[in-house]
Amino acid sequence: MRVRAPGAKAVEGKWLGRDVEFFRSADRDVWIALAGVDVEAAVGPSELHITAHGETRDTDLSRRIEIRAAHYRTGALTVAPKFVQPSPEALAQIKAEVKIKEEVFASSQEKPLWRGSFHAPVASAPTDSFGTRRMFNGKLASIHKGADFRAASGTPVHASNSGVVVLARPLYYEGNCVIVDHGMGLFTLSMHFSRIDVHEGQHVKAGDRLGLSGATGRVTGPHLHWAVRWQGAYLDPVKLLRLDLNTAR
Numbered sequence: 001m002r003v004r005a006p007g008a009k010a011v012e013g014k015w016l017g018r019d020v021e022f023f024r025s026a027d028r029d030v031w032i033a034l035a036g037v038d039v040e041a042a043v044g045p046s047e048l049h050i051t052a053h054g055e056t057r058d059t060d061l062s063r064r065i066e067i068r069a070a071h072y073r074t075g076a077l078t079v080a081p082k083f084v085q086p087s088p089e090a091l092a093q094i095k096a097e098v099k100i101k102e103e104v105f106a107s108s109q110e111k112p113l114w115r116g117s118f119h120a121p122v123a124s125a126p127t128d129s130f131g132t133r134r135m136f137n138g139k140l141a142s143i144h145k146g147a148d149f150r151a152a153s154g155t156p157v158h159a160s161n162s163g164v165v166v167l168a169r170p171l172y173y174e175g176n177c178v179i180v181d182h183g184m185g186l187f188t189l190s191m192h193f194s195r196i197d198v199h200e201g202q203h204v205k206a207g208d209r210l211g212l213s214g215a216t217g218r219v220t221g222p223h224l225h226w227a228v229r230w231q232g233a234y235l236d237p238v239k240l241l242r243l244d245l246n247t248a249r
């Protein structure tokens with residue numbers, strides 16, 4: 001979102017129950033926020049509330065935004081049974097990992113850490129799989145909340161933009177997983193690595209190698225699963241890659 005608000009001291013937004021956090025761009029009159037619609041958001045009109053706070057008065061820049069239906073496909077996959085009916089020990093591990101991820105997502109840097117447009121994590125094109133309704137082994141229904149990239153095991157996976165590594169460890173479903181905080185509630189997640197090359201707390205720049213792709217976790221074969229999360233919403237990664245942010249900051 002790009003808002004022109006000459007003389008504003010701050011710009012605040014609220015949309016679909018989430019805070020839209022604006023920062024000032026290089027053009028001092030223009031404020032920018034990255035925001036998106038969750039894959040499971042309801043179709044229909046939504047109110048985007050934006051207020052520009054000026055020296056002497058506030059300006060209401062709110063508008064109505066129509067959320068339209070996307071056309072997601074359905075698919076059936078077969079994975080190892082332990083990913084559809086985990087053992088009691090695995091369930092305990094999964095539960096512990098849910099807590100770890102909650103803690104990771106609970107905080108984010110207050111400033112945008114990214115600079116310029118986001119870059120694809122691997123050279124191959126993503127398959128059009130975001131939002132696909134999937135059935136695992138004919139039993140477990142789930143929504144695919146990222147994009148899959150074709151990647152033979154051992155393909156270097158790069159940071160899409162600058163940020164801080166907030167998780168770099170093996171997880172039950174995600175396999176070897178790396179999560180990068182890009183600030184203001186925006187995270188990118190890379191999964192199923194054969195090898196992780198970064199550590200938690202490490203600062204990365206666009207193009208830095210995060211690890212090598214693989215087939216760890218709940219997969220049918222080697223590939224890179226790449227997801228974009230903004231304030232708890234899972235966004236279409238391909239749409240983020242298409243955004244021209246080179247003049248944003």
Ligand SMILES: [Zn+2]
Binds near residue numbers: 144146147148224225
């Ligand atoms: Zn995937």
